[in-house]
Each structure stands twice: as structure tokens, then as C-alpha cells.
Amino acid sequence: MIDLLGFLPRAIVQGVPLLFGSTGETLTEKSGNLNLGIPGIMYVGGISGVIGAFFYEQATVSAGTFQPLPGVLIPLLCSMAGSLLMGLLYCFLTVTLRANQNVSGLALTTFGVGIGNFFGGSLPRIANSSLPSVILTNTGNAFRTTLSGSSSPSALETLFLSYGFLVYLALAVSLAAAYILRRTRVGLHLRAVGENPNTADAAGINVTRYKYLATCIGSMIAGLGGLYFIMDYSGGIWSNDAFGDRGWLAIALVIFTVWKPDLGVLASFLFGGLYILSVRSSSSMTMATKELYKMIPYVVTIVVLIFTSLRNKREDQPPASLGLAYFREER
Amino acid sequence: MDNKTPAVTMRNITKRFGPILANDKVWLNIYRGEILALLGENGSGKTTLMNMLSGIYFPDEGEIQVDGKEVVIRSPKDAFDLGIGMIHQHFKLVDVLTAAENIVLGLPGRLDLKAASAKIREICDAYGFEVDPNQKIYNMSVSQKQTVEIVKVLYRGADILILDEPTAVLTPQETDKLFAVLRNMRNDGKAIVIITHKMHEVEALSDRVAVLRHGQFIGDMPTKTTNAQEMTNMMVGHPVVLNIDRPEPKNPKPRIEVKGLTVRDIEGTLKLDDVSFTANSGEILGVAGISGCGQKELLEAIAGLQPVEKGSICYIEDDGTREELIGKDPLSIQNMGVSLSFVPEDRLGMGLVGNMDLSDNMMLRSFRRGHSLFTDRKTPHQLAETVVRELEVSTPGVSTPVRRLSGGNVQKVLVGREIASAPRVLLTAYAVRGLDINSSYTIYDLINRQKTDGVAVIYVGEDLDVLLELADRILVLCGGKVSGIVPGRGAKKRDVGLMMTKLGGEQAHE
Numbered sequence: 001m002i003d004l005l006g007f008l009p010r011a012i013v014q015g016v017p018l019l020f021g022s023t024g025e026t027l028t029e030k031s032g033n034l035n036l037g038i039p040g041i042m043y044v045g046g047i048s049g050v051i052g053a054f055f056y057e058q059a060t061v062s063a064g065t066f067q068p069l070p071g072v073l074i075p076l077l078c079s080m081a082g083s084l085l086m087g088l089l090y091c092f093l094t095v096t097l098r099a100n101q102n103v104s105g106l107a108l109t110t111f112g113v114g115i116g117n118f119f120g121g122s123l124p125r126i127a128n129s130s131l132p133s134v135i136l137t138n139t140g141n142a143f144r145t146t147l148s149g150s151s152s153p154s155a156l157e158t159l160f161l162s163y164g165f166l167v168y169l170a171l172a173v174s175l176a177a178a179y180i181l182r183r184t185r186v187g188l189h190l191r192a193v194g195e196n197p198n199t200a201d202a203a204g205i206n207v208t209r210y211k212y213l214a215t216c217i218g219s220m221i222a223g224l225g226g227l228y229f230i231m232d233y234s235g236g237i238w239s240n241d242a243f244g245d246r247g248w249l250a251i252a253l254v255i256f257t258v259w260k261p262d263l264g265v266l267a268s269f270l271f272g273g274l275y276i277l278s279v280r281s282s283s284s285m286t287m288a289t290k291e292l293y294k295m296i297p298y299v300v301t302i303v304v305l306i307f308t309s310l311r312n313k314r315e316d317q318p319p320a321s322l323g324l325a326y327f328r329e330e331r
Numbered sequence: 332m333d334n335k336t337p338a339v340t341m342r343n344i345t346k347r348f349g350p351i352l353a354n355d356k357v358w359l360n361i362y363r364g365e366i367l368a369l370l371g372e373n374g375s376g377k378t379t380l381m382n383m384l385s386g387i388y389f390p391d392e393g394e395i396q397v398d399g400k401e402v403v404i405r406s407p408k409d410a411f412d413l414g415i416g417m418i419h420q421h422f423k424l425v426d427v428l429t430a431a432e433n434i435v436l437g438l439p440g441r442l443d444l445k446a447a448s449a450k451i452r453e454i455c456d457a458y459g460f461e462v463d464p465n466q467k468i469y470n471m472s473v474s475q476k477q478t479v480e481i482v483k484v485l486y487r488g489a490d491i492l493i494l495d496e497p498t499a500v501l502t503p504q505e506t507d508k509l510f511a512v513l514r515n516m517r518n519d520g521k522a523i524v525i526i527t528h529k530m531h532e533v534e535a536l537s538d539r540v541a542v543l544r545h546g547q548f549i550g551d552m553p554t555k556t557t558n559a560q561e562m563t564n565m566m567v568g569h570p571v572v573l574n575i576d577r578p579e580p581k582n583p584k585p586r587i588e589v590k591g592l593t594v595r596d597i598e599g600t601l602k603l604d605d606v607s608f609t610a611n612s613g614e615i616l617g618v619a620g621i622s623g624c625g626q627k628e629l630l631e632a633i634a635g636l637q638p639v640e641k642g643s644i645c646y647i648e649d650d651g652t653r654e655e656l657i658g659k660d661p662l663s664i665q666n667m668g669v670s671l672s673f674v675p676e677d678r679l680g681m682g683l684v685g686n687m688d689l690s691d692n693m694m695l696r697s698f699r700r701g702h703s704l705f706t707d708r709k710t711p712h713q714l715a716e717t718v719v720r721e722l723e724v725s726t727p728g729v730s731t732p733v734r735r736l737s738g739g740n741v742q743k744v745l746v747g748r749e750i751a752s753a754p755r756v757l758l759t760a761y762a763v764r765g766l767d768i769n770s771s772y773t774i775y776d777l778i779n780r781q782k783t784d785g786v787a788v789i790y791v792g793e794d795l796d797v798l799l800e801l802a803d804r805i806l807v808l809c810g811g812k813v814s815g816i817v818p819g820r821g822a823k824k825r826d827v828g829l830m831m832t833k834l835g836g837e838q839a840h841e
Contacts, residue, residue, distance in 0.1 A: 185435075185442040192425045192436050199423040202387065203437030204408030312598070314427050314469050328387070 005155040007273065009162055013233055015272025016170045017042070017243075020225030021250025022268060023174040023261045028218035029254060030181060031211045032194040032321040033094060036105025038222050039247020040112020041086045045223020046230045047116040048082025049075035050238045053139040053231070054123050061138055068142040072165075075139060075231060076224075083223025086112060087216035095211045098325035109247070116226075117240040133239040140236020143228075166228040171265060173221055178262035190214055194319030197326040207326055225250065249275070252301040258308055258316040271297045336399055338363045338491050338522040339384065339415070344393035346379055350727075353379040355546040356393070361491065366513060366523045368537035368554070370566055372767035373739030374725065376546040377526045378420070381493045385417035386410040397491075408437070416484030417493040422476050424468045431464035434483045447486075454485050458515050473622055474505040481512070491522045498532060502621050503795055503828040510536050528767055530559040530573075531796060542566055567769045575772070575800040576779050577819070583611035585647050586787035587633065587756055592642035594628045594811075602628040604811045606642070610756070610787045612649075615778065617802025617819060618791040621831055625811040626791045630758045633789070635661040646756070682745045685734030689715040689726065692733055693748050718747035722773055739766045743773070750777055757781050760791040775801060795824050809834050 021042055028035045035041075053075040060066040086108060093104040123134045147161040181187040192200040193210045201207050229246070230238050253271055257263040274296045308316045337360040346354040354376045361367055371377045382388045384395065386407040394401055397413045404410050410417070424433050435447045448464035455462050460478050468476060477497060484492055494513075498506045513536065517523055527533060533540060534554060541551035542565040549565050563571050587610040594603040603625045610616045618626055631637035633644055635656060644656040656664055683692045693711035715729040722743040726736055733741055746762055762778070763771040778801070782788050792798045798805055802819040807830040814830040 183442065185438075185440070188428070188432055188436065188442060192428065195425045195427060196423075199425055199433075200436070202385075202407045202419070202423040204406060204411060205437045314467070317427075320426065 005159060008269075009158055010276055011269050011273035012167065013163065013272070014276050015268035015270070016167050017225035017229045017233070017246050018250045018253050018271050018275075019170045019174055019264055019268035020228060021222045021247060022253035022257065022264045023170070023177050024218035024220070024222030024225070025251055025254045026218075026257070026259055026261050026264065027177055027181075027190075027221070028215045029259065029322055030190050030194045030319055031214035032197060032319055032324065032326070033090070033211055033215045034101045034105065034323040035087075035090055035108075035215060035218065036102060036251065037086060037090050037108025037112065038105075038219075038251055039245070040109035040115075041083050041219050041222050042226035042229075042247045042250070043112045043116035043243060044086050044226070045079045045083040045220075046226030046243060047119045047238070048223070049079035049227040050123070050134055050136065050230055051119060052078030053136045053236070054127075054134060057136055057138055058127070066138050068145065071139050071142040075143075075227060079223050079227040080220045083219045083226075084216055086223075087219025088212075090219070091212045091215050094325060095208055095215075098327060101323050101325070113241075116243075120238045120240045123238075133237050136231075136236035136238075138236070140231055140234070143231035144235065164228075164232040166224065166232055169224070170228070173224075174261040174264050177221075178260060181261070191319070194321060197321055201326075201328055211326075222247075222250065246275075249297055252298055255318075256301050256304050258304075259318065271300075274300070335362055337361055337396075338398060340396040340399075341380070341384070342394050342396070344380065344383060344390045344395070346376075346383060346388060346390050352546050354383075354390075357543065357546070357548045359541055359548065360551075361522050361524055362539075363490070363522045364517060364520050365538045366517050366525060366536055367551075368533040368540045369524055369526045369543065370528075370533065370540055370562055371543035372566055372769055374545075374737040375543040375566070375767070377543055378495055379546075380543070381417060381495060381524065381526065384410065384415055385493060386415075387417075411487045411489065413491075414489050415491045415493070416487060416489030418477070418480045418484060418495065418497060420495040420499065422480055424476055424479060426469040427467065429465050429467055430462055430471075430479045430482075433468060433479060434464075434486050436483075438487070450486065451482055454482055458485070458512050458519075460512065473500045474502075474509075477501070477509070490520070491524075492516065493524045493526075495526045496528070497525065498527065498529065499793065500622055502831055503824060504832060506532070528771070529794065529796070530562065530768070533562065534559065544568055563768055566767070571769060571772070573768075575775050575797065577801060577803070578779065578783055580611065580614040580803055581783065581785070583614045584649065585609045586612040587789075588643075588645040588647060588653075589633070590643045590645075592629070592632060592644065593640045594625070594632055594637055595640050596628070602811050603632070606808075606811075606813050608806050608813065608816060610789050612755075612787045613782060613785045614803045615782050615788040615790050615801060615819075617798040617805040618789060618808060619795060619798055619805055619827055619831055620808035620814075622793065624808045624831075626760060626808060628811075629808070630760055630789065630791060632657075633756075633758060635659055635664045683733050683741065686732050688732055689719065689724075689729040689744060692744065693718070693751075696748060696752055714748070714751055715744075718744060718751065722747050722770075722777075739770050742766055743770060746774055746777065750781060754781070754786055757786050757788045759788070761793055762790070763792070763794070763797070771797075795827055799824060799827070807831055 021038055025035060025038050056071060056074045057066065090104060090108055093099040094101045120134060124131055143166065144164045146163060153162060181191065189200065189205045190210055192203070193205060193207050197207045226243060229243055230236065234242065249271060253264060253267055257267045277293045339361040341357060341359040344354050344357045357380055359380070369377050379388060383390045384404065386404045386409050389405060395404060396402065402413060404413065431444050431447050431451060434451060451462060451464045460482060462478055462482055497509060501509060513523055525537065537554045539551060539553050540557065540562060542549040542562065544566060560573060563573060590607050592603050592606040596602050606629065618629065620626055628637055632639050633656065639657050646654045646656055690708065690712040693714045694706065694708065697711055698706050712729060718724060719726060719729060724740045724743045726740060733744060763774050766774065778788055778790065790802060799819060799822055804816055805819050805822060805827060806816050807814040807827055809831055812834060814834050817827065
């Protein structure tokens with residue numbers, strides 16, 4: 001039997017970027033916005049954090065004044081600001097100008113990946129480094145500070161306490177999102193906006209505001225997934241395209257969890273586990289087998305789609321107005 | 332009555348949609364403790380006027396007073412705050428939410444569904460509604476959904492209620508129930524406005540009528556002092572004959588014979604159960620039933636659009652040759668000389684393409700004709716012009732996209748096209764749904780003309796009064812079964828209504 005206790009933490013850290021991404025996208029989709037820009041937004045969230053951390057390290061590390069607290073807060077705020085701008089851009093296009101959501105989202109993804117790789121390539125030049133990556137070890141270590149104090153942690157300690165704060169934040173955010181959607185008035189209104197904006201509007205709900213807020217907050221949450229990947233998972237090292245296709249996996253996860261963020265906690269760890277199967281035992285595997293393993297999460301998503309569509313339960317369907325622009329006085 | 336202060340006064344209200352003047356300097360008073368019927372043809376601006384009161388649209392000109400004070404209604408929320416609630420023709424409900432969730436939607440404060448359910452039950456007890464607060468909307472019948480809409484408005488404390496064609500989708504029994512509730516509310520001192528096309532409802536329910544024509548206010552009067560003829564004349568602007576013709580069928584011969592027809596939908600629910608009947612040429616066979624009782628499936632099965640589990644549908648030529656229709660696709664049903672013309676329930680969804688103009692929509696029927704590589708655009712264009720002229724479709728031109736037309740005009744285009752294909756069998760569903768009285772009569776005339784030409788007409792209708800006047804025989808469906816076939820002449824509305832809800836009507840539940 002494989003070493004489950006050893007495997008689980010690895011699946012969890014692999015799943016956290018997906019969890020951020022899918023929670024953000026679920027909130028966005030609940031407002032009726034199908035934001036396919038999420039992969040790009042996660043890149044932007046990552047690179048914005050990297051830019052903030054880069055300049056903070058430039059200013060402090062050589063002088064020996066690097067402090068962990070601002071070292072964490074600055075990248076965090078930069079990352080959220082970057083993803084917020086992307087979210088605002090998406091909303092401006094699709095809500096205010098009522099552009100096609102699919103086209104706008106795909107454009108944002110291409111744009112975001114480009115931005116990430118552009119700055120990822122230029123920052124080392126500012127630092128006069130010959131390396132192809134941005135290396136921010138100090139920031140990485142600050143993000144990786146764990147709760148577990150002992151130097152030789154037990155297996156249980158590793159399972160629960162061996163992560164940086166962003167992992168717990170991811171859990172908290174998705175559980176909070178699930179609670180808000182299910183139990184609060186804001187959640188009820190948001191669901192109504194995504195299901196039937198006409199009705200929501202007639203009930204006195206500000207559809208535009210809900211769409212903007214849900215999409216922007218969703219983008220910021222998703223962007224944290226990019227930040228976590230760079231700062232914690234990769235230890236503060238940005239390499240171009242290292243984030244890979246995790247953004248698309250996050251969108252697949254939204255469908256897999258049938259738009260339930262709390263299900264996303266377990267599902268993201270499952271996807272994370274499936275993902276490392278492909279990355280991990282690389283020595284014993286040919287490239288072809290690796291690519292086959294990479295497919296598993298997507299295959300699982302397709303299977304889920306087939307089952308939810310076959311069962312045709314109304315609660316498991318995407319929000320009814322997903323992907324559609326809303327215009328009040330249309331006749 | 333006139334010396335009371337009005338609950339709502341609308342003065343000089345004008346609203347434009349682009350070049351179209353929807354409301355032109357309209358004046359209207361609404362009083363408490365009174366049911367006002369707002370009458371007008373399609374496109375006369377009734378719904379637009381009421382939408383301005385409920386905050387959906389904002390007037391371009393004019394002022395609105397509530398209880399003598401001038402108010403500005405910018406959003407539905409403003410309207411609620413003033414105690415104005417509107418029950419729209421298309422229900423504004425979220426399908427996947429429960430009744431209670433829909434009712435509290437948009438209200439401020441903490442979400443407490445238990446307290447909400449208790450208050451909902453209180454309202455239901457006060458006026459005699461039946462609503463289960465925890466039932467999901469998608470599990471509800473049309474009449475239940477409507478009840479939720481009314482409770483929603485009352486829950487918000489509305490004392491000025493506007494109902495836009497509330498009876499269009501109800502059975503006679505459900506309508507009676509609704510009217511009883513509305514009278515309760517009137518006696519409770521609420522102001523009620525009801526928009527409707529059905530004259531007998533106006534006479535049965537309302538205290539006062541107000542008439543709009545082409546966006547202008549024509550006049551109002553107490554219902555007691557007027558009659559259907561006068562109201563119709565005011566609506567149309569010239570005298571109209573209010574009798575539906577029913578010529579005796581000439582030489583009826585069996586044209587379509589349906590035997591033991593059984594149909595299940597995709598989910599496996601039985602939609603038609605052992606349905607048998609014969610439709611004769613030169614005769615109108617009316618189909619009555621609560622909506623969703625298999626009318627749609629019946630027509631679709633005949634048109635070849637619906638897979639059939641068992642049974643047979645035979646098309647019988649004048650010379651007695653029989654041809655089985657089951658197993659043929661719609662195109663081959665047409666090609667073998669059987670012309671079925673189908674006016675679907677959902678006219679824009681299945682019958683017409685909203686973004687295409689009138690001529691192109693005419694072409695949907697004819698684009699396969701002709702031998703050259705290119706389609707013939709001239710004939711459909713002429714047909715479109717004929718339809719516009721003969722049916723008085725109000726449109727800027729034949730190159731206007733269909734979705735820009737009002738509902739009634741869309742319907743005329745669809746019916747006009749179907750009839751123009753010179754069918755032997757004409758299937759229509761809800762041909763006059765949402766049409767005003769004048770357009771409805773135009774459609775009845777068209778259908779009667781088809782009948783006298785020897786076409787077998789199968790007419791699915793929702794207005795029983797019309798069915799009773801128009802159809803030669805009435806097939807009553809109840810839950811997918813044939814509840815009975817009665818002759819149209821001399822049939823009683825109450826009996827047919829009972830047959831719609833219980834198999835066989837009164838006999839069955841002795």
C-alpha cells in the first residue's frame with residue numbers, strides 16, 4: 001500500500017491553487033458570469049505578488065532589514081490588486097458593455113498568461129541576474145512559515161500543521177463561500193442573479209452590483225491561488241509557464257463540485273492527488289504514461305458532467321443565466 | 332366613487348421605445364377598494380403603463396402621484412416602498428429556489444426562512460391561498476406559481492396590486508378561485524388593477540374599466556354602465572362584430588385517425604396514455620385541457636416531432652387511402668403530400684427565428700423548393716408582404732427582425748405563414764395566446780376559412796369560451812388521457828371544465 005499519510009499532505013498542497021481558483025470561479029459563476037479568464041487571472045495574481053515581493057526584497061534584503069510580516073502582506077495585497085484589476089476589466093467588458101463572456105474570458109486568459117511571462121522574464125534583468133527565473137527565497141520562507149514547531153513532526157502533525165497560512169485561508173474562504181451561498185440573504189440574492197436576473201431585478205436586487213462584486217471578489221480569491229503556487233508551493237521561485245494548466249483544472253473543478261465550494265475542499269485535494277500522480281513518479285514512467293495521468297482529472301470531470309446531465313437534477317445544473325448578458329429594457 | 336382620493340394618479344405619462352410611442356399622455360386614476368380592469372389591444376401600452384408604476388420602466392414625461400403626493404419610481408424597490416406590487420404575465424420566479432426563498436427575495440435583513448414561512452401561512456389563511464413555503468418552484472403548476480407571485484407581493488405589504496393577464500394560463504376553476512381571492516382583497520381595501528383581454532372576466536370581476544388604444548387613454552367608466560360591445564368598440568376604435576362564426580361542417584370525412592397513442596417524454600413520464608380520436612376534414616376539433624396535459628405532445632406526435640411509444644396515427648386521403656404517419660420525420664410527412672401546419676406553443680422558440688426578418692422567416696418553410704443552387708427570396712418576400720397587409724401586422728417593414736415585433740404581431744406572422752402553405756391538416760396550439768380581441772377574431776376568421784376549404788383543423792386552445800364557440804367537437808384531455816369528446820354546439824363550460832380536472836367529468840366521481 002502506498003504511504004497514505006505521506007501522500008495526503010502532498011495532494012493537499014497540490015490542490016490548494018485549484019481550491020482558490022474553483023472557489024473564486026464558483027462565486028463568479030453564481031452571478032451568471034462565466035469567467036474563462038480565471039487561468040489568466042491566476043497568472044496575474046501570481047506575478048503581481050512576485051512584483052511586489054521583488055521590489056520589497058530589492059529594498060531590504062541587501063540591507064538586512066527584511067521583515068516577514070510586510071514580506072507577506074506586500075505580495076498579498078499586490079496579488080489581490082492585480083487580480084482585482086483583471087476582474088474589473090472582465091466586468092467592464094461583459095456587464096457594462098455586454099460583450100460576449102466566452103470571448104472576453106478567453107482573451108483575458110491569453111492576456112494574463114502573457115503578462116505573467118513578460119514580467120517573469122523582465123524582473124531578472126532588473127536584478128541583473130542571468131537566471132531565467134525570479135527567485136524570492138526570503139518571501140517564500142515567510143509564506144512557508146508553519147504552525148508546527150517541532151523539527152521532527154509526527155505524521156499527524158505533518159498532515160494538519162505543516163502548511164503555510166494560505167492553505168488554511170483557502171479552506172476558510174471556501175467554507176465561508178459555501179455558508180454565504182446557502183444560508184445568507186446575500187447568497188440568496190447572488191443565486192437569484194445568476195439564475196434569473198430579470199426576476200432578481202424586479203425584486204429590487206441591483207444585478208450589476210452583484211455581478212461586479214461577485215466577479216471581482218471571485219477574481220481576487222482565484223488570484224491567491226497563483227500567489228500560493230509561487231510563494232509557498234514553489235518556495236518563492238517564478239519560472240515562466242510553471243503554473244501550467246492549473247487554471248483550467250480549477251474551472252473543471254467547479255463543474256466537478258456542481259457549484260458547491262465546500263465540496264471543492266475535498267474535490268481539490270482529490271484533483272491534487274490525481275495531478276501529482278502525473279508529476280511525481282517521473283523516473284519510472286515514460287512521457288506517454290505521464291500525459292495519460294495528466295488527463296485523469298479532465299476525464300473525471302467529463303464523467304461527472306455525463307452523470308449530472310443524465311440525472312438532470314435541477315439543483316446540480318449550472319446557474320440558468322450563466323454566460324448571458326443582462327439588459328433590463330430589452331423587449 | 333369619484334370624490335374619493337385616488338390611491339394612484341398618473342398624469343400625462345409618455346414613454347417611447349426608440350421611434351415607437353408606447354404611451355402618449357396617459358391619465359389614469361386607481362382607487363382603493365376597487366378592481367379596475369385595464370383594457371386595450373395588443374401593443375396599446377397597457378403593460379408598459381403598469382411597468383412604469385412598478386418601476387420596471389421609467390416614464391419619459393409625466394408625473395405619478397401616490398395618495399396625493401408626487402413620487403418618483405426609479406426601481407421595483409421604490410414601487411414596493413410605496414406599496415405597489417405587480418404580478419407579471421411571465422412569472423418572475425427563480426425555478427431552483429423554494430416558494431419562501433422567492434417570496435423573501437430582495438428584502439433586507441437577516442435571512443430567516445422559518446419566520447418567513449410563518450408569515451406566508453398567515454397571509455394564505457387570511458385570503459384563502461394554498462402555498463407550501465418549502466416547495467421548489469420547478470415542481471409547481473402554473474396556478475401555484477401565480478399564487479406564489481401574489482403572496483410575494485402581499486408579503487411586501489403591497490396594497491396596490493397590478494395583475495397582468497392573470498387568467499391566461501388558468502383553468503376555469505382556478506380562475507374562479509383567483510377571482511374569489513381578488514374580491515377578498517378588494518373588500519379588505521386594496522386597490523387592484525387587472526389587465527385582461529377577456530370581456531366576460533371584465534364583466535364578472537371589475538368595478539371600473541379604463542381603455543387604452545394605440546398608447547392613448549380613451550376613457551373609463553363603471554363596469555355596470557357598459558357592456559362588452561361598447562368596450563370592444565372603444566378598444567378597437569370602430570364597431571366590431573363579437574360573434575365567432577361556426578359554419579356547419581361541409582361533407583366531413585375522417586382525415587386523421589389516432590388510435591391508442593401513447594407517448595413518454597425524455598424523463599419517462601407518461602404524457603399521452605392510450606389516446607384515440609378522429610379528426611374530420613372541414614371540421615374544427617378543439618382540444619381542451621389544463622396546460623401540460625399532453626396537448627403539446629399530441630400535436631408534436633402528429634407532426635412527427637415526438638417519438639411515440641405505441642399506437643397509430645393514420646392520414647386518410649379523400650379516396651380512402653390510408654398512410655401511417657408514425658415513424659416518418661416531419662419532412663417526409665410533408666413530402667408524401669400530407670401537409671401539417673404547426674403553430675407551436677412557444678412561438679418564438681420553435682416557430683420563428685427572432686433575429687431574422689419577416690421574409691426570411693417565411694423562407695423557413697420554402698427554402699428547400701426550387702432547383703437552382705440559390706434560394707428563391709422573391710416569393711417569401713411577397714408572402715411576407717401579403718401577410719402584413721391581410722393580417723394588419725404592425726411593423727416598420729418586412730425587413731424588421733421578428734423579435735422587435737410585439738407578441739400579437741409575432742403570432743400573426745406565424746399563423747399567416749402556416750396557413751399560406753395551404754395545408755390539408757392544420758394543427759394550432761394557442762393560436763391566440765396573448766392576442767387582443769381584434770387580432771383574435773382575425774385569427775378565428777382565418778381558421779374558419781381553412782375549415783370551409785376542407786382542412787381538418789385541430790385547435791388547442793386555452794380560452795374555453797372560445798373553444799365552445801368555435802369548435803365543432805371538443806376533445807378534452809386530462810392528465811394525458813382522453814376525458815371525453817363532446818360536440819361543441821350546446822356543450823356547457825362547467826361540464827368541460829370538470830372534465831379537464833377529472834376523467835369523464837361528473838360521471839367519474841359519483
